[in-house]
Amino acid sequence: xxxxxxxxxxxxxxxxxxxxxxxxxxxxxxxxxxxxxxxxxxxxxxxxxxxxxxxxxxxxxxxxxxxxxxxxxxxxxxxxxxxxxxxxxxxxxx
Amino acid sequence: xxxxxxxxxxxxxxxxxxxxxxxxxxxxxxxxxxxxxxxxxxxxxxxxxxxxxxxxxxxxxxxxxxxxxxxxxxxxxxxxxxxxxxxxxxxxxxxxxxxxxxxxxxxxxxxxxxxxxxxxxxxxxxxxxxxxxxxxxxxxxxxxxxxxxxxxxxxxxxxxxxxxxxxxxxxxxxxxxxxxxxxxxxxxxxxxxxxxxxxxxxxxxxxxxxxxxxxxxxxxxxxxxxxxxxxxxxxxxxxxxxxxxxxxxxxxxxxxxxxxxxxxxxxxxxxxxxxxxxxxxxxxxxxxxxxxxxxxxxxxxxxxxxxxxxxxxxxxxxxxxxxxxxxxxxxxxxxxxxxxxxxxxxxxxxxxxxxxxxxxxxxxxxxxxxxxxxxxxxxxxxxxxxxxxxxxxxxxxxxxxxxxxxxxxxxxxxxxxxxxxxxxxxxxxxxxxxxxxxxxxxxxxxxxxxxxxxxxxxxxxxxxxxxxxxxxxxxxxxxxxxxxxxxxxxxxxxxxx
Numbered sequence: 001x002x003x004x005x006x007x008x009x010x011x012x013x014x015x016x017x018x019x020x021x022x023x024x025x026x027x028x029x030x031x032x033x034x035x036x037x038x039x040x041x042x043x044x045x046x047x048x049x050x051x052x053x054x055x056x057x058x059x060x061x062x063x064x065x066x067x068x069x070x071x072x073x074x075x076x077x078x079x080x081x082x083x084x085x086x087x088x089x090x091x092x093x094x
Numbered sequence: 095x096x097x098x099x100x101x102x103x104x105x106x107x108x109x110x111x112x113x114x115x116x117x118x119x120x121x122x123x124x125x126x127x128x129x130x131x132x133x134x135x136x137x138x139x140x141x142x143x144x145x146x147x148x149x150x151x152x153x154x155x156x157x158x159x160x161x162x163x164x165x166x167x168x169x170x171x172x173x174x175x176x177x178x179x180x181x182x183x184x185x186x187x188x189x190x191x192x193x194x195x196x197x198x199x200x201x202x203x204x205x206x207x208x209x210x211x212x213x214x215x216x217x218x219x220x221x222x223x224x225x226x227x228x229x230x231x232x233x234x235x236x237x238x239x240x241x242x243x244x245x246x247x248x249x250x251x252x253x254x255x256x257x258x259x260x261x262x263x264x265x266x267x268x269x270x271x272x273x274x275x276x277x278x279x280x281x282x283x284x285x286x287x288x289x290x291x292x293x294x295x296x297x298x299x300x301x302x303x304x305x306x307x308x309x310x311x312x313x314x315x316x317x318x319x320x321x322x323x324x325x326x327x328x329x330x331x332x333x334x335x336x337x338x339x340x341x342x343x344x345x346x347x348x349x350x351x352x353x354x355x356x357x358x359x360x361x362x363x364x365x366x367x368x369x370x371x372x373x374x375x376x377x378x379x380x381x382x383x384x385x386x387x388x389x390x391x392x393x394x395x396x397x398x399x400x401x402x403x404x405x406x407x408x409x410x411x412x413x414x415x416x417x418x419x420x421x422x423x424x425x426x427x428x429x430x431x432x433x434x435x436x437x438x439x440x441x442x443x444x445x446x447x448x449x450x451x452x453x454x455x456x457x458x459x460x461x462x463x464x465x466x467x468x469x470x471x472x473x474x475x476x477x478x479x480x481x482x483x484x485x486x487x488x489x490x491x492x493x494x495x496x497x498x499x500x501x502x503x504x505x506x507x508x509x510x511x512x513x514x515x516x517x518x519x520x521x522x523x524x525x526x527x528x529x530x531x532x533x534x535x536x537x538x539x540x541x542x543x544x545x546x547x548x549x550x551x552x553x554x555x556x557x558x559x560x561x562x563x564x565x566x567x568x569x570x571x572x573x574x575x576x577x578x579x580x581x582x583x584x585x586x587x588x589x590x591x
Contacts, residue, residue, distance in 0.1 A: 003223045006336055006344055013332075013345040016120055017352030024127040026470050026495055029357060029477030032126050034189045035136050036353045037324050039119060040196040042143060042346040043331035044166075045150045046203035046338050051165070052156035053210060063206065068165040070202035075169020076176065077196040082140040083177030084188060089136055091182075091484040092129040 031088045038081025044074035108153035111145060112342040118142030119346050123353065129490050146342050182485045183442050186475040190246035190320050193327050197238025200330035201297060204231030207337045208281065208293045222282070227336035229278040229296060235330040236300030237307065242323045244308040249316055249474055253309075267306045274299030307373065315372045317475045318361045322369070325354025357476060364470035364496075366532040423570040424586050426543050430507035433457055433464045434499065436536055437479045438472050440513015440549055444576035450512055451486040453584055462507075465492050467499045467536050469517035500537050509541040513576050515554030520561055528558045538562070545570045547579050 024032050051067025054060050105113070119142045125135025151157050173192075180188045207220070207228045220228070247253035277299055281292035311319045328350025335343025362369055435454060441447055454464045466488065468479045480493055503509065511518055518538040522530040538544055539562060550573055551563040562569050572579045 003336075006339070006341060009341055010332060010336075010344050010348045013116070013348035014352045017123070017349035018356055020120055020124045020127075020349075021353040021356050023124070026360070026468070026477055027480050027490055027493060028126060028129060028132060029360075030185060030189075030475055030481045031132060031136070031477070032123070032353070033321060033324055033357060033476060034185070034192070035126055035139060036123065036328070036350045037189055037193050037196070039123075039139060039143065039346055040193065040324065040327040040331050040350045041199070042146065042343055042350075043196055043200040043203060043327075043334060044169075045146060045340055045343050046331070046334045047199055048147070048150050048156060048162055049154055049338055049340060050203050050206040050210070051162055052154055052159055054206065055159050055161060056156075057210075063210070064161050066202055066206055068161055070199045070206070071162065071165035072169040072172070073195040073202070074199035075166050076173040077192045077199065078143060079170045079173030080177045080188075081173070081192050082136060082143075083174060084180060084185065084192075085136045086133065087177065088182070088185070088481050088484070089126075089129075089132045091481065091487075092132070092490045093484070093487060 028089075028092075031085050034081055034088065035085040038078055038085060041074045041077030041081060044071060044078055047071045047074050106153075108149050109341070111149045115142040115146040115149070115342065116345045116349075118145070120349060123349070143346075146346070150340075150342070182481060183445065184250065185481060186316070186320065186473075186478065187246040187249040189475065190242045190249055190323065193320070193324050194239050194242025194246065196327040197235045197242060197323070197330050199235075200327065200334045201232055201235030201239055201300075203334040204228045204235060204330075204337055205293055205297060207334070208232070209290045224337050224339070225282045227333050229281050229293070231330055231334035231337050232293065232296050233274060233278060233300040234326055234333060236297050237304035238323055238326040238330050240301040240304030241308040241319075242304075242327070244305055245311075245316060245320050245323060248308070248311075249320075263306070263310055267303070270299060270303045270306055274303055311372065315365075317471060317473070317478075318358055318365070318369075318372045320475060321354055321358045321361060322373075323354075325351050325358060328352075328354055361471055361476055364534065365530075366534065421570075421586075423543065423545055427457070427508060427545070427583075427587060428460065430457070430462050430543075432502075432506045433462045433508045433510065434503065434506050434538075434541070435464065435466045436472075436509060436511045436514050436518055436538055437466065437468070437483065438512065438514025438517060438554075439474060439478075440515070440547075440576055442473060442478065442482055442513070444513060444549070444578075446512060446547075446576040446580055447482045447486045449577050449580040449584070451483070451488055453510070453580055454488065454492075456584055456587060465494055465499065467494050467496065467503075467538075469496055469514070469536050472514060472517050496534065496536060503537040503540040506541040507543065509538045509544045511538060511544060511546040511548070512580065513548060515548065515560055516558070518560075518562065519554065519558060521558050525558060530558050539568075543568060543570070545572065545583075547572050547576045547583070549573065549575065 047067060047070035051071060054063025054067050118138055122135045122139030122142060125131040156162055244253060274296060277292055277296045281289055281296055284292055308319060328347045332344050332347025332351055335347055435450060441450060457464050466483060472479045483493060484490060516530055518536050519530060520539050522533045522535045525531055546569060553559050563571060572583060
């Protein structure tokens with residue numbers, strides 16, 4: 001995709017995100033925060049891509065190490081984030 | 095069929111699955127706006143993320159690389175372990191910590207994009223757009239990482255929770271930011287070894303800036319800072335998505351960025367301050383302001399009109415807790431028909447939520463209508479009180495938001511405050527020049543009687559004296575560890591029924 005279309009994508013996603021989240025009541029702000037926090041671990045996609053690049057295009061040890069650290073950090077963010085959010089949300093009972 | 099082959103409107107199969115994942119993510123967040131659908135919303139988000147990971151693995155042809163799998167397994171195991179082990183009370187620092195990990199990962203991705211030419215052979219040099227976004231991702235990711243770690247440290251009490259303000263702090267901060275940005279620009283215009291050097295310096299600069307920027311925020315403003323850092327981590331992911339040209343990363347990162355931003359805005363509004371004030375550390379003033387005269391006028395400023403326009407006479411309790419006889423507040427509690435509980439961070443500290451729930455049950459068994467008023471910034475993260483009370487099975491329809499319940503304090507027989515201070519401080523209405531001036535509060539002082547379970551009568555985080563703590567017939571202060579005092583209070587109620 002061209003840089004321009006990526007920027008357009010960014011703007012649209014920002015607006016959609018802003019609209020959707022305006023509707024969440026403060027009752028659920030903590031789970032919402034930890035849920036979106038888990039989503040910010042989406043950066044694992046980037047970590048996967050750059051690690052693969054380091055592995056296949058130069059087989060550099062430091063590249064693999066850095067990439068592995070990035071993947072570990074992002075996966076903790078994703079898995080930990082979704083699990084604690086789930087734990088919290090299951091506590092809300094009527 | 096190849097994953098990247100165009101099959102529809104110029105999109106490949108990977109793009110289409112990616113798009114579905116983005117829609118699933120947004121839909122999942124949308125479902126989190128109601129407690130009834132929130133659990134499935136979260137699962138949908140997780141499933142979309144899993145889908146996005148699989149698409150990336152397959153379409154980038156990296157399924158066969160073992161280091162990727164090992165790293166994913168290690169990260170997932172650590173994440174599982176943390177999520178299962180963490181206590182609900184530690185949730186604010188957990189969110190901050192996880193957030194820092196996300197930011198750190200984005201910083202590494204950006205760094206690796208920048209320096210990839212060092213170890214990859216036959217790779218085309220980065221274009222200007224990729225370079226600029228990679229440097230930006232490095233800065234935002236680095237600030238998110240170190241800032242979140244400091245925030246987590248402060249929230250867990252490992253780092254001094256008071257704002258730490260160095261001499262000429264704002265000058266130092268701005269200088270650190272400017273130096274980092276200049277280094278960033280030189281990284282963009284340089285090449286080869288010089289660029290790698292610059293990129294590493296940019297990373298160091300942004301880590302330093304993250305520390306400087308978080309360390310001066312006081313405890314009460316931490317929820318806002320964590321929420322802002324949450325937004326940053328989304329932005330960092332999104333920007334690193336630009337650097338490596340991954341639309342999925344851009345879109346989901348942007349959604350997270352926007353969500354953090356709006357939460358930050360909501361909280362700033364609830365505290366009546368601007369983001370700039372929070373970030374500059376100006377709001378948490380260290381010299382306590384006196385506000386004796388406050389309570390007298392405070393009922394004027396934020397009054398809700400009663401339906402019939404009358405003001406109920408304040409019941410005057412004539413005696414203060416005489417040790418042998420039944421204290422007046424016990425009698426008042428037993429006869430109260432309408433009760434509102436106001437929890438604060440002190441309840442979390444004392445782990446008193448279970449006792450509060452038991453007290454609510456006891457009062458309800460006595461025929462009273464009991465509800466809980468939750469201030470938007472009570473606790474150390476948005477919605478913190480709701481989570482703690484949900485943990486002890488307080489039904490969420492009893493948890494009322496400030497706007498919805500504030501008019502009803504005047505018609506309430508009894509308000510029970512557990513570990514809350516600044517959020518009920520009437521000085522917020524009157525004591526001009528203090529950090530909480532203008533912050534909307536819960537109008538606990540309008541009720542007929544207020545029982546306050548607090549550790550002591552020291553001012554709250556904002557450092558402003560609470561006029562409710564002055565000797566008054568309308569207010570009963572029960573000082574000490576809230577879990578203990580609430581239990582003693584229940585015993586007193588129980589034995590004399």
